[in-house]
Amino acid sequence: MSADLDQLENQSIYILREAYNRIDKLALLWSIGKDSNALLWLCRKAFFGRIPFPVVQLDTGMELPEVYEFRDRIAREWDLDLIVAQCPPEEEMDQTLPPLTRAAARKTEGLKTLLRDNAYQGIMVGIRRDEQATRAKERVFSPRSLDGDWDVKDQPAEFWDHYKTRFPEGVHVRIHPLLAWTELDIWRYSKREEIPIVPLYFARDGKRYRSLGEKNITFPVDSTAGTIDEIIAELVVTRIPERAGRAMDNEAEDSFERLRSSGYM
Amino acid sequence: MPHSQLRIVIVGHVDHGKSTLIGRLLNDTGSLPDGKVEQVREMSRKRGMPFEWAFVMDALQAERDQGITIDTTQIHFKTAQRPYVIIDAPGHAEFLKNMVTGASQADAALLVIDAGEGALEQSRRHAFLLHLLGVRQVAVVVNKMDRVDFDEARYEAVAKEIRDYLGELGLYPKAVIPISARGGENIVTRTDKARWYLGPTVIEQLDAFRPQQTSPDQPLRFPLQDVYKPDDRRILVGRIESGRLRVGDVLRFAPTGADARVVGIEAWNHPQPVLSAHAGQSIGITLDKRIFAERGHIAHHLDAAPRIAHRMAVRLFWLVSEPLVVGKTYTLKIATAEHRVTVEQVTAVIDVEDLTSTPGKAVHRNEVAEVVLRSRTPIAVDLAADLPRTGRGVLIDGNDVVGGFLVVQIEETATANITEVSHAVSVEERAQANGHRGGILWLTGLSGAGKSTLAMALERALFERGWQTFVLDGDNVRNGLNAGLGFSPEDRAENIRRVAETAKLFADAGMVVIASLISPLRADRARARAIGGQRFHEIHVDADLATCEERDPKGLYRRARAGEIAEFTGISAPYEAPEAPELVIDTGRLDRSEALARLLDYVDEALGKATLPGEADRSSSWVI
Numbered sequence A: 001m002s003a004d005l006d007q008l009e010n011q012s013i014y015i016l017r018e019a020y021n022r023i024d025k026l027a028l029l030w031s032i033g034k035d036s037n038a039l040l041w042l043c044r045k046a047f048f049g050r051i052p053f054p055v056v057q058l059d060t061g062m063e064l065p066e067v068y069e070f071r072d073r074i075a076r077e078w079d080l081d082l083i084v085a086q087c088p089p090e091e092e093m094d095q096t097l098p099p100l101t102r103a104a105a106r107k108t109e110g111l112k113t114l115l116r117d118n119a120y121q122g123i124m125v126g127i128r129r130d131e132q133a134t135r136a137k138e139r140v141f142s143p144r145s146l147d148g149d150w151d152v153k154d155q156p157a158e159f160w161d162h163y164k165t166r167f168p169e170g171v172h173v174r175i176h177p178l179l180a181w182t183e184l185d186i187w188r189y190s191k192r193e194e195i196p197i198v199p200l201y202f203a204r205d206g207k208r209y210r211s212l213g214e215k216n217i218t219f220p221v222d223s224t225a226g227t228i229d230e231i232i233a234e235l236v237v238t239r240i241p242e243r244a245g246r247a248m249d250n251e252a253e254d255s256f257e258r259l260r261s262s263g264y265m
Numbered sequence B: 001m002p003h004s005q006l007r008i009v010i011v012g013h014v015d016h017g018k019s020t021l022i023g024r025l026l027n028d029t030g031s032l033p034d035g036k037v038e039q040v041r042e043m044s045r046k047r048g049m050p051f052e053w054a055f056v057m058d059a060l061q062a063e064r065d066q067g068i069t070i071d072t073t074q075i076h077f078k079t080a081q082r083p084y085v086i087i088d089a090p091g092h093a094e095f096l097k098n099m100v101t102g103a104s105q106a107d108a109a110l111l112v113i114d115a116g117e118g119a120l121e122q123s124r125r126h127a128f129l130l131h132l133l134g135v136r137q138v139a140v141v142v143n144k145m146d147r148v149d150f151d152e153a154r155y156e157a158v159a160k161e162i163r164d165y166l167g168e169l170g171l172y173p174k175a176v177i178p179i180s181a182r183g184g185e186n187i188v189t190r191t192d193k194a195r196w197y198l199g200p201t202v203i204e205q206l207d208a209f210r211p212q213q214t215s216p217d218q219p220l221r222f223p224l225q226d227v228y229k230p231d232d233r234r235i236l237v238g239r240i241e242s243g244r245l246r247v248g249d250v251l252r253f254a255p256t257g258a259d260a261r262v263v264g265i266e267a268w269n270h271p272q273p274v275l276s277a278h279a280g281q282s283i284g285i286t287l288d289k290r291i292f293a294e295r296g297h298i299a300h301h302l303d304a305a306p307r308i309a310h311r312m313a314v315r316l317f318w319l320v321s322e323p324l325v326v327g328k329t330y331t332l333k334i335a336t337a338e339h340r341v342t343v344e345q346v347t348a349v350i351d352v353e354d355l356t357s358t359p360g361k362a363v364h365r366n367e368v369a370e371v372v373l374r375s376r377t378p379i380a381v382d383l384a385a386d387l388p389r390t391g392r393g394v395l396i397d398g399n400d401v402v403g404g405f406l407v408v409q410i411e412e413t414a415t416a417n418i419t420e421v422s423h424a425v426s427v428e429e430r431a432q433a434n435g436h437r438g439g440i441l442w443l444t445g446l447s448g449a450g451k452s453t454l455a456m457a458l459e460r461a462l463f464e465r466g467w468q469t470f471v472l473d474g475d476n477v478r479n480g481l482n483a484g485l486g487f488s489p490e491d492r493a494e495n496i497r498r499v500a501e502t503a504k505l506f507a508d509a510g511m512v513v514i515a516s517l518i519s520p521l522r523a524d525r526a527r528a529r530a531i532g533g534q535r536f537h538e539i540h541v542d543a544d545l546a547t548c549e550e551r552d553p554k555g556l557y558r559r560a561r562a563g564e565i566a567e568f569t570g571i572s573a574p575y576e577a578p579e580a581p582e583l584v585i586d587t588g589r590l591d592r593s594e595a596l597a598r599l600l601d602y603v604d605e606a607l608g609k610a611t612l613p614g615e616a617d618r619s620s621s622w623v624i
Helices: A003-022 A034-046 A065-077 A099-118 A183-193 A228-237 A255-261 B018-028 B036-047 B061-066 B093-103 B121-133 B152-169 B202-208 B427-434 B451-464 B474-479 B489-508 B522-535 B545-551 B556-561 B592-607
Strands: A026-029 A055-059 A082-086 A122-124 A141-144 A172-175 B006-012 B073-078 B083-088 B108-114 B137-143 B176-178 B222-228 B235-239 B244-246 B250-254 B258-266 B276-278 B282-287 B298-301 B307-318 B329-334 B337-350 B357-360 B368-381 B392-397 B400-412 B439-444 B469-473 B512-516 B536-542 B583-586
Touching (some): A003 A122, A003 B222, A003 B282, A026 A034, A026 A099, A055 A099, A082 A099, A099 A255, A183 A228, B006 B018, B006 B093, B006 B121, B018 B073, B018 B202, B083 B093, B108 B121, B121 B152, B121 B368, B121 B400, B137 B152, B137 B202, B152 B176, B244 B258, B329 B368, B439 B451, B439 B489, B439 B522, B451 B469, B451 B512, B451 B592, B469 B474, B469 B489, B474 B489, B489 B512, B489 B522
Parallel strands (some): A055 A082, A122 A172, B006 B083, B108 B137, B137 B176, B469 B512, B536 B583
Antiparallel strands (some): B073 B083, B222 B235, B250 B258, B250 B298, B307 B400, B329 B392, B337 B357, B337 B368
């Protein structure tokens, strides 16, 4: 048995059910990566098979073909209420951002458009604290201003698991059911639950995607791990950060912080 | 497979070395990713600052620029024993809500104290908060021992001071470890500089902590989060906070008292039927019959019920700049249940320096206090000392969580053993819910005696204490309810009769209704008394005619003297003063605040807590 995975699963289901009960209009962001796939799986558990809110892919048109294939298959098999939201082109981004960060910012803008058009009050996102230092400071229920800004210096208190679930008009909340999970937990859970995985995570020709994003800004890293067991074995010993293949993170000292404080996931 | 991870929060006064300790722990256990130290060195060089281990932790631009921790953060690392999550909590007083957020997730805590400075205010406040948050496993590290040459006497003095303080809170540190975070002494490896120290290193102490576990032997508490109807099933979902339940168990739901049997524990993608579930599990159950059950209700076994209360005392920590004040109403949340509660009393504001306490009227930001809360709805609750998860909660004001609390005393009400929802709410229940009885305060007296002024002041004062109260003013009633009545003797009698009947309905509903009418005739007032029964209190607002005429607030005396108003009480119609009123307030002799004080004293005695049912002996009605 894996008591720690049970604990994480129960906690995430609790958060999902709180969100569903407390927040009027909800959607879930699905990047089709390993974390949001696990999150979809947890939703199916929490709501007994059928996910009761739309699942949104913010599409830049730059995903790899395997990702689109996987999306369409899973959406059909799991009977998802899938919304594919197109992101605005790079020319419309803040030109003061470094180029790769600018490319990533398209998703932020896509999300803002989605929020404006659909008036979602809650957006569920499968980010984890161990991914990146600014994500480590996130709340489980994290309010954003109308234009998506994140005020990292004035976040609500989370006394035990009493989350902030009331908001003034015009504010939306990011709900982060996977904050407490680690990369290793996600893989162990995916194996235990037999959650489907985009094949790009498995090594081919000595390389694999450790963190899967768009083809213009994410790159595979050296690895020979061709199965989940091998990935788990690799993660136990590696000292290479998960987002090493994410070009934008390393562009400037505060690239990712700037992205996040203006609404990036 | 790895052991369960342990969550450690690092707390303490600003600049006592929390972030440095964490940077060290990560580095010395080989937990930093490749390139991290080089990256931090490069960053320090660019800013022209000396390298600090603390920078490893600072994620935000502002944190790196100012060299402080602003928000709580969580970092994963491993020892040979097991994985950890380190929760770095800011030490600055402005960021206490972030400290609370971090610490409330922790299994155990390290309290960092500067060997040179000892336990300063934030150290003590953090220790107090650990206690409030329920973090019982604590170790102290006495940092910067290098600055005091690893002097044993200095260590002993700091250790004794903090042990004494924690002891008064009921916290007993597992170890008090002399370290130097900057130099890495006694963190992962022992140092020769303190041969006199025989206790564990920081890492040894971390490995000796145990993950928090809830015993399945505790009473069952299953608070409902929601009710789903995915198909023909009606599934009650929630997380078991304590104890366990099995298929076949009869559950009772507090506070309604409805009973039903568990026929299934529903699980998706689970090959075998689930027969039992225990604390910590988020589950869904189906019942053998349809009962009224909704979010906030707590399922329990028949033999171990939570308490049902309208009043309780809590130990509370206040987070926001707007103070908690007596008389104000907040939303209380325990598990998934929410109730409106009014602050009845601030019994004690606690000084975190020396743990002395004084009663007060308000609780300010970052203060700890004991407060009595009263609810109009029955709350299912446990003492935090018995069952922490259903004995603690938060207060919400508007959109924000403004404080967190532990329940330290519960006043059980007579409804505790009611097993069915009662549609006919009894007088006693209303009184318990309101914290006072319903009643009619009938203010009679000459025009200009001060009835309306007193009535409005009394209404305000009672309202601010959280009472249910309303004024029925003679003039106002004549604009609506009695608009069709004139000033003939018959109409005046009918006016009074209707006001008395209305007042009685209000009093039946549990309110303190303040009727303010001249009501000059004894016969009319006797009829009103007959309608109101025991709840009728006649209050003579007495001022002699000359005084009233001099005040003449509405100019009526002047017009009556000029013959413009026929049958004016005191001039051309009689005023029959009460012969045996419950209270006389002479507004000719008392000023306004004295008059109000006297009236309030009377109301307290006649309708206040001392008269509540089953509360003859208040002290013994508290469950400690």
